[in-house]
Amino acid sequence: MFAIKRLNAWLGLAFISVVSGSAFAGQPINMPPGVTDISLEVYNMHMIAFWLCVVIAVVVFSAMFYSIFAHRKSRGVTPATFHESTTIEAIWTIIPFVVLIALSIPATKTLIDMYDTSDYDLTVKITGYQWLWHYEYVEDGVDFHSKLQTSLSQINNDEEKGENYLLEVDNELVIPVGKKVRFLITSNDVIHAWWVPDLAVKKDAVPGFINEAWTRVNEPGIYRGQCAELCGRHHGFMPVVVRAVPEAEYQQWVAANAKPESATEYAAISE
Amino acid sequence: MSTVAAGDHHDHPESPYSIKRWLFTTNHKDIGTLYLWFAFIMFLIGGVMALVIRTELFQPGLQFVDPQFFNSMTTMHAIMMIFGVVMPAFTGLANWLIPMMIGAPDMALPRMNNWSFWILPFAFAMMLSTLFMDGGGPAGGWTLYPPLTLQTGDALPFVILSMHFMGLSSIMGAINVVATVLNMRAPGMTLMKMPLFVWTWLITAYLLIAVMPVLAGGITMLLTDKYFGTSFFNAAGGGDPVMFQHIFWFFGHPEVYILILPSFGVVSSIIPTFARKPLFGYASMVYATGAIAFLSFIVWAHHMFTVGMPLAGELFFMFATMLIAVPTGVKVFNWIATMWRGSMTFETPMLFALGFIVMFSIGGFSGLMLALAPVDFQYHDTYFVVAHFHYVLVPGSIFAIIAAVYYWLPKWCGNMYSEGLGKTHFWLSTIFVNLTFFPMHFVGLAGMPRRIPDYALQFSDYNMMATIGAFGFGLSQLLFLVLVIKAIRSGKKATSQVWEDAEGLEWTLPSPAPYHSFSTPPAIK
Amino acid sequence: MSDKTSKTTRGAAKLALAAVFMFSFGYLLVPLYDVFCDLTGLRFTDEEAVALSPQELEEDTSRVVTIQFDVSMNQGMSWRVKPEMQVMEVHPGRVYTTFYSASNRTAEEMVGQAVPSVAPIAANKYLVKTECFCFDNQMIAAGETVNMPLSFMLSPGLPPNVNLVTLSYTFFDITKNASAEKQLDGVLAYK
Numbered sequence: 011m012f013a014i015k016r017l018n019a020w021l022g023l024a025f026i027s028v029v030s031g032s033a034f035a036g037q038p039i040n041m042p043p044g045v046t047d048i049s050l051e052v053y054n055m056h057m058i059a060f061w062l063c064v065v066i067a068v069v070v071f072s073a074m075f076y077s078i079f080a081h082r083k084s085r086g087v088t089p090a091t092f093h094e095s096t097t098i099e100a101i102w103t104i105i106p107f108v109v110l111i112a113l114s115i116p117a118t119k120t121l122i123d124m125y126d127t128s129d130y131d132l133t134v135k136i137t138g139y140q141w142l143w144h145y146e147y148v149e150d151g152v153d154f155h156s157k158l159q160t161s162l163s164q165i166n167n168d169e170e171k172g173e174n175y176l177l178e179v180d181n182e183l184v185i186p187v188g189k190k191v192r193f194l195i196t197s198n199d200v201i202h203a204w205w206v207p208d209l210a211v212k213k214d215a216v217p218g219f220i221n222e223a224w225t226r227v228n229e230p231g232i233y234r235g236q237c238a239e240l241c242g243r244h245h246g247f248m249p250v251v252v253r254a255v256p257e258a259e260y261q262q263w264v265a266a267n268a269k270p271e272s273a274t275e276y277a278a279i280s281e
Numbered sequence: 282m283s284t285v286a287a288g289d290h291h292d293h294p295e296s297p298y299s300i301k302r303w304l305f306t307t308n309h310k311d312i313g314t315l316y317l318w319f320a321f322i323m324f325l326i327g328g329v330m331a332l333v334i335r336t337e338l339f340q341p342g343l344q345f346v347d348p349q350f351f352n353s354m355t356t357m358h359a360i361m362m363i364f365g366v367v368m369p370a371f372t373g374l375a376n377w378l379i380p381m382m383i384g385a386p387d388m389a390l391p392r393m394n395n396w397s398f399w400i401l402p403f404a405f406a407m408m409l410s411t412l413f414m415d416g417g418g419p420a421g422g423w424t425l426y427p428p429l430t431l432q433t434g435d436a437l438p439f440v441i442l443s444m445h446f447m448g449l450s451s452i453m454g455a456i457n458v459v460a461t462v463l464n465m466r467a468p469g470m471t472l473m474k475m476p477l478f479v480w481t482w483l484i485t486a487y488l489l490i491a492v493m494p495v496l497a498g499g500i501t502m503l504l505t506d507k508y509f510g511t512s513f514f515n516a517a518g519g520g521d522p523v524m525f526q527h528i529f530w531f532f533g534h535p536e537v538y539i540l541i542l543p544s545f546g547v548v549s550s551i552i553p554t555f556a557r558k559p560l561f562g563y564a565s566m567v568y569a570t571g572a573i574a575f576l577s578f579i580v581w582a583h584h585m586f587t588v589g590m591p592l593a594g595e596l597f598f599m600f601a602t603m604l605i606a607v608p609t610g611v612k613v614f615n616w617i618a619t620m621w622r623g624s625m626t627f628e629t630p631m632l633f634a635l636g637f638i639v640m641f642s643i644g645g646f647s648g649l650m651l652a653l654a655p656v657d658f659q660y661h662d663t664y665f666v667v668a669h670f671h672y673v674l675v676p677g678s679i680f681a682i683i684a685a686v687y688y689w690l691p692k693w694c695g696n697m698y699s700e701g702l703g704k705t706h707f708w709l710s711t712i713f714v715n716l717t718f719f720p721m722h723f724v725g726l727a728g729m730p731r732r733i734p735d736y737a738l739q740f741s742d743y744n745m746m747a748t749i750g751a752f753g754f755g756l757s758q759l760l761f762l763v764l765v766i767k768a769i770r771s772g773k774k775a776t777s778q779v780w781e782d783a784e785g786l787e788w789t790l791p792s793p794a795p796y797h798s799f800s801t802p803p804a805i806k
Numbered sequence: 807m808s809d810k811t812s813k814t815t816r817g818a819a820k821l822a823l824a825a826v827f828m829f830s831f832g833y834l835l836v837p838l839y840d841v842f843c844d845l846t847g848l849r850f851t852d853e854e855a856v857a858l859s860p861q862e863l864e865e866d867t868s869r870v871v872t873i874q875f876d877v878s879m880n881q882g883m884s885w886r887v888k889p890e891m892q893v894m895e896v897h898p899g900r901v902y903t904t905f906y907s908a909s910n911r912t913a914e915e916m917v918g919q920a921v922p923s924v925a926p927i928a929a930n931k932y933l934v935k936t937e938c939f940c941f942d943n944q945m946i947a948a949g950e951t952v953n954m955p956l957s958f959m960l961s962p963g964l965p966p967n968v969n970l971v972t973l974s975y976t977f978f979d980i981t982k983n984a985s986a987e988k989q990l991d992g993v994l995a996y997k
Contacts, residue, residue: 037723037727037739037741037742037743038723038726038727038728038739039723039743041659041726041727042728052656052659055653055655055656056650056653056656059650059653059656063646063649063650066646067642067643067646070613070614070617071639073621074620074635074638074639077620077621078620078625078627081556081620081621081625082624082626082627083624083626087622089556089557090558090621090623091558091559092561092622093558093560093563094562094563094565095562098618099562099565099611102610102611103607103611106610107607110604110606110607113603113653114599114600114653117599117653117654117656118596118599120655121592121596121599122592125592126967127926127970128967128968128970130970133874133972137878148892165343166342166343167342167343167344171342171738173738175341175738176341176735176737194974196878196923196974198878198879198881199881200428201426201428201429203587203661203662205662207728210655210658211658212587212658213587214585214587216522216588216589217880217881217976218516218517218880218978219516219589219921219923220878220923220924220925220972220974221925222589222925222926222927222972235728236730236733238587238661238662238663238730239426240422240426240731242420242421242429242432243348243349243352245348245352245732245733246730246732246735246736247348247735389814390814390818455821456818457818459818459821460818464810464814464817465814490821490825490828491828492828493825493828494825494826494827494829494831495828495829495831495832495835496832497829497832498830498831498832498835501832502832502833502836510983513836516921516976517880517919517921517978517980517983518980518983521839521843524835524836527835527839528832528835589927590927591927592928
């Protein structure tokens with residue numbers, strides 16, 4: 011019986027390593043470090059928490075597997091009879107407690123930073139709709155809708171899927187690099203969530219209320235995300251695309267796109 | 282001791298093929314059996330829903346189902362698995378085992394017991410019928426967040442009514458457990474002598490009584506908001522949609538522990554038997570369970586870190602959530618200390634219990650990561666969360682339930698199951714459960730949101746892998762069905778002790794256990 | 807035996823009562839949530855004007871805070887609403903008045919309700935409205951435009967790190983509910 015079991019286990023291991031090693035190489039398996047100071051902090055904290063868990067797992071499971079190997083009946087051991095030890099139990103209550111406190115300190119610091127929206131350079135109001143986004147540059151007088159551009163024939167498998175399948179929009183959110191952009195997030199109908207992994211910004215869009223978030227992108231580039239809160243039939247089809255450009259290019263873009271009429275006219279778009 | 286009815290109710294063990302026997306039974310074993318079979322049937326239905334989801338996600342693009350139907354599959358799959366599988370299965374185990382473990386003849390409230398079971402088939406029939414209604418089944422997620430859930434068609438009142446029924450059933454089941462444990466213990470069975478399964482269930486029962494009515498209140502508010510003009514969750518009338526989330530998760534987080542605490546009890550029964558050594562730290566296990574139950578009431582908002590809370594709120598819920606790792610850690614350490622210097626054998630229940638410890642811990646680790654509020658902004662509502670809660674619920678709760686069935690099945694039907702089939706079932710389940718859920722960590726971290734019917738190309742390989750795993754896991758469970766039926770019909774006769782070193786009153790009864798457990802109270806050591 | 811049975815029944819009845827209590831507790835969470843929101847400043851349930859204490863009315867001319875006015879329309883709401891000013895520089899402790907203009911370009915009389923919301927959350931408690939169109943619903947006849955006044959003050963207790971406050975109004979179309987209510991009032995008056 012044991013032989014069969016061992017064989018099973020090896021087969022399982024072999025299968026998993028073949029599958030994950032060769033055929034499935036190349037696709038991302040981790041959180042992106044992102045392109046903002048905050049996203050990097052978040053990434054580092056994620057990795058610290060991950061390795062901490064790995065270390066704890068190795069220690070705990072080594073003890074367990076050693077015990078499974080050494081303290082088995084087939085090796086003829088007679089069982090011990092101990093069943094409590096206040097000292098040991100106190101130790102393994104206190105140590106995790108200390109580890110948790112150590113972990114919560116950087117988390118608290120990052121969270122405080124994330125909540126500090128002061129000294130911003132520009133404000134973008136983001137409104138979620140079923141199923142698209144609306145962006146309004148409050149100071150610069152630009153506003154537009156942004157919705158999925160992937161064609162229906164790609165979704166229905168009649169055409170080959172493009173590189174940015176489901177992550178491409180007609181109008182990208184253009185923001186200047188190195189500037190603190192403050193987001194005001196709300197919704198027109200149900201709850202959505204605006205999320206761009208590379209910026210480490212995810213905030214719910216709640217109808218009737220505004221939420222705040224901010225970002226300061228360090229590198230020019232195109233960053234893609236999606237709606238993260240179930241919002242109905244086409245929840246999977248309302249991506250977010252952010253294009254971060256140098257300040258000068260941003261100003262040109264604003265000049266080309268600003269509307270003379272005040273931006274609040276957007277208010278009627280729900281028609 | 283005889284198999285003839287005793288005590289103050291006059292039912293007899295009629296032929297197992299008589300419908301009347303099952304409809305009118307007030308016997309704790311019959312009702313336990315009904316609960317367990319019901320849970321298994323729901324497991325298959327909920328499993329088919331999961332396979333619909335996985336089939337659509339096998340490749341990018343829309344191939345098989347409409348996105349709206351996909352959403353109602355994710356919604357229903359969750360409701361079926363939580364309210365139809367894990368909760369009834371635990372209630373079934375409680376029914377079978379608690380009277381035997383505490384030396385009682387039956388449950389304290391046998392008629393209510395019958396009622397609380399027979400509500401369930403009607404509730405779930407109603408729930409499933411909504412799939413055929415105008416506008417389809419519920420598709421706003423099992424969390425039923427307004428305003429989205431208020432967009433549901435004709436199904437909404439039926440879904441809410443059926444959830445009321447499920448809640449009623451589990452509240453009655455919980456009242457029965459508390460009444461039984463507090464009043465029916467044999468003389469000498471003090472609280473601190475009770476097996477941990479009884480302890481964890483007692484605490485679970487209190488949790489159920491405390492939070493199921495809160496869910497009932499919340500969903501009633503949804504109903505009146507939609508049909509009777511109230512505006513609890515409507516900002517225009519002075520309400521707030523986020524308030525629903527607070528009410529829901531005030532129920533929802535204790536609910537999560539309702540789904541896992543009895544498994545801790547099961548594992549705490551199995552490990553000592555096969556390690557041939559008493560459970561390490563019995564008292565601290567009881568206190569840890571109590572601590573987890575208490576903490577479960579003050580962490581609910583960690584499900585809504587991104588909703589826009591004041592900084593102080595985020596910090597409070599982050600710290601409180603991280604604290605849960607302490608009592609949970611104590612439990613895992615105690616199990617390993619129980620094995621340490623024992624004399625272990627690895628029969629199927631032990632394998633599932635060991636699998637539980639390892640894979641539940643993986644779910645616990647990702648839970649700790651999720652507790653860190655700023656990092657949760659990246660994890661929230663992605664497949665990382667899906668991986669997390671499936672690790673604690675499938676190789677967690679479900680493995681514990683399966684372990685319990687293997688462990689006590691010889692006591693229930695008097696025959697041993699096939700150890701070879703059981704071990705094959707374990708290895709297949711373990712391989713496929715990891716193949717299904719481990720890759721979900723990867724796609725979640727890489728940025729795939731949950732509850733989407735179609736995804737970007739960089740998530741395709743691991744989704745394909747998960748789908749293969751899901752089909753493998755689903756098919757492996759049919760092996761379990763075959764094994765259980767075989768054991769009921771034939772097999773080596775089990776002794777009353779069954780396992781060499783099993784401790785507890787249930788092992789003093791003959792196998793199969795008599796229709797009424799302890800007509801005269803047993804003597805307690 | 808019967809003694810034990812009655813003890814069991816009593817115990818079960820108590821538990822059932824506890825379940826009923828918890829059901830009402832679910833409803834009790836609604837007012838508790840308001841209290842919680844007021845305490846933390848998460849949402850401020852200001853459905854009526856607040857009386858200002860003289861202490862609060864001490865103008866702090868040394869401090870300038872930017873206040874940004876914003877407006878959103880909820881689903882199905884077709885009004886065009888515009889704040890008179892997009893931003894204002896204000897001193898804490900002084901009452902200011904501004905206007906929102908709203909026009910109903912449809913051919914029907916409509917009733918709207920404005921719901922205020924403030925960012926950052928920390929500023930919520932300190933934005934005091936002495937007069938606001940959001941205290942009541944607004945009826946606008948077909949094709950008309952109205953100016954709606956708003957008087958507010960930032961109380962001097964505003965945390966020092968807050969130098970920008972956004973006040974956002976979301977307008978909801980409640981014409982249907984309002985007319986149903988009016989009908990009900992009519993029925994009651996007739997009786």
